[in-house]
Amino acid sequence: MNVLVTGGTGYIGSLTSVQLLGAGLRPVLLDNLCNSKAAVLERIERVAGVRPRFIDGDIRDRALLDRVLREEGIDSVIHFAGLKAVGESVEMPLAYYDNNVNGTLVLLQALREARVRTLVFSSSATVYGDAQVMPLREDAPTSATNPYGRSKLMVEQILADLAASDPSWSLTALRYFNPVGAHPSGLMGEDPQGIPNNLMPYIAQVAVGRREKLRVFGNDYPTPDGTGVRDYIHVLDLADGHLAALRHGHGRPGLHVFNLGTGQGHSVLEMLQAFGRACGKTLAHEIASRRPGDVASCWADPAHAESTLGWRARRSLDEMCADTWRWQSMNPEGYPG
Ligand code: NAD
Ligand code: UFG
Numbered sequence: 001m002n003v004l005v006t007g008g009t010g011y012i013g014s015l016t017s018v019q020l021l022g023a024g025l026r027p028v029l030l031d032n033l034c035n036s037k038a039a040v041l042e043r044i045e046r047v048a049g050v051r052p053r054f055i056d057g058d059i060r061d062r063a064l065l066d067r068v069l070r071e072e073g074i075d076s077v078i079h080f081a082g083l084k085a086v087g088e089s090v091e092m093p094l095a096y097y098d099n100n101v102n103g104t105l106v107l108l109q110a111l112r113e114a115r116v117r118t119l120v121f122s123s124s125a126t127v128y129g130d131a132q133v134m135p136l137r138e139d140a141p142t143s144a145t146n147p148y149g150r151s152k153l154m155v156e157q158i159l160a161d162l163a164a165s166d167p168s169w170s171l172t173a174l175r176y177f178n179p180v181g182a183h184p185s186g187l188m189g190e191d192p193q194g195i196p197n198n199l200m201p202y203i204a205q206v207a208v209g210r211r212e213k214l215r216v217f218g219n220d221y222p223t224p225d226g227t228g229v230r231d232y233i234h235v236l237d238l239a240d241g242h243l244a245a246l247r248h249g250h251g252r253p254g255l256h257v258f259n260l261g262t263g264q265g266h267s268v269l270e271m272l273q274a275f276g277r278a279c280g281k282t283l284a285h286e287i288a289s290r291r292p293g294d295v296a297s298c299w300a301d302p303a304h305a306e307s308t309l310g311w312r313a314r315r316s317l318d319e320m321c322a323d324t325w326r327w328q329s330m331n332p333e334g335y336p337g
Pocket of ligand 2 (some may be wrong): 069084086095101109124125126176177178195198199201202214216217227228229230291
């Protein structure tokens with residue numbers, strides 16, 4: 001099976017491509033490299049033993065998509081490509097709607113023409129907005145507080161309308177909780193450009209000496225230790241969730257929505273301690289004010305994915321930290337180039 005992987009050189013796309021190769025599928029990676037490096041291809045080859053086909057291009061380039069779908073004999077798509085920084089989305093909403101919403105529309109139009117009808121989309125737990133009831137089930141109300149979140153909600157709505165309009169489509173939205181971790185080889189992991197927005201890469205850079213200390217955004221939340229609680233999931237568990245969703249989606253029309261999380265919440269301070277255990281250091285931190293837009297707690301009810309896809313997250317918090325530390329210490333500056 002030939003699987004088009006948009007955003008395939010990015011963090012989650014590259015590790016999902018490794019798992020696809022391991023399962024005997026043929027990923028075809030399409031990425032414009034706006035937030036990733038081509039050097040990851042060599043790492044995929046080292047880890048998986050095969051260098052995947054890579055196309056340097058943009059999902060908004062319809063002529064390119066038409067050619068790739070035809071020439072590569074694409075059967076299905078995993079659609080990771082998009083912009084993902086919440087703060088940046090507030091400053092540059094048009095760039096976010098263009099990449100995330102318009103880019104998805106161009107892709108869906110090309111798929112319709114090419115009669116490719118199976119797609120798995122990277123959605124996010126951000127679509128639950130400022131939910132009060134935990135754990136989050138897929139039928140919880142959705143809302144958005146920023147353009148990034150709205151772009152994910154808009155795409156989910158487009159997918160729902162498309163599935164309702166034509167029963168030949170099988171469309172799956174995977175709502176990721178907080179993906180962290182790296183390949184256990186230490187060869188592949190998250191490589192944020194500039195100052196990391198997210199907790200785990202920031203802690204990893206403190207551990208490796210690139211940053212002085214973690215700023216903990218608020219310790220007055222209604223959580224056990226006052227710091228924010230999230231559902232961190234190992235990126236390889238997340239990648240395996242895509243394989244399960246792809247297999248489930250084939251031949252099953254409609255829109256399918258699944259949470260991909262562990263069902264367990266951990267606080268910022270718990271994460272700092274767990275990472276300290278993995279790297280054998282005490283990591284400096286200070287308490288700072290809350291980050292605007294953050295929710296106190298967010299964790300999944302993963303039961304629907306388990307009962308329907310036969311998938312559940314298996315890797316522990318200690319593995320998430322150990323694998324991130326191996327990647328960060330072996331590649332202090334991320335991928336070369
Ligand atoms: P990433 O930035 O590492 O990967 C996204 C890739 O898409 C990058 O390689 C980038 O160069 C590429 N890209 C962006 N716009 C493109 C375009 N127009 N055409 C072609 N390529 C383009 O991010 P990631 O963490 O791997 O996230 C993948 C997907 O998962 C994104 O859609 C993101 O919104 C979603 N998601 C991520 C998280 C997270 O915490 N990492 C959480 C929820 C959802
Ligand atoms: N945090 C800090 N200091 C930091 C960074 C983060 O204390 O330097 C705290 C945050 O306040 C929060 C927790 O660590 O309590 C996790 O923050 P992240 O930025 O790592 O993750 P978020 O849950 O805020 O958001 C992430 C993605 C979003 C996505 C969401 C749900 O960034 O794009 O998960 O999938 F929508």
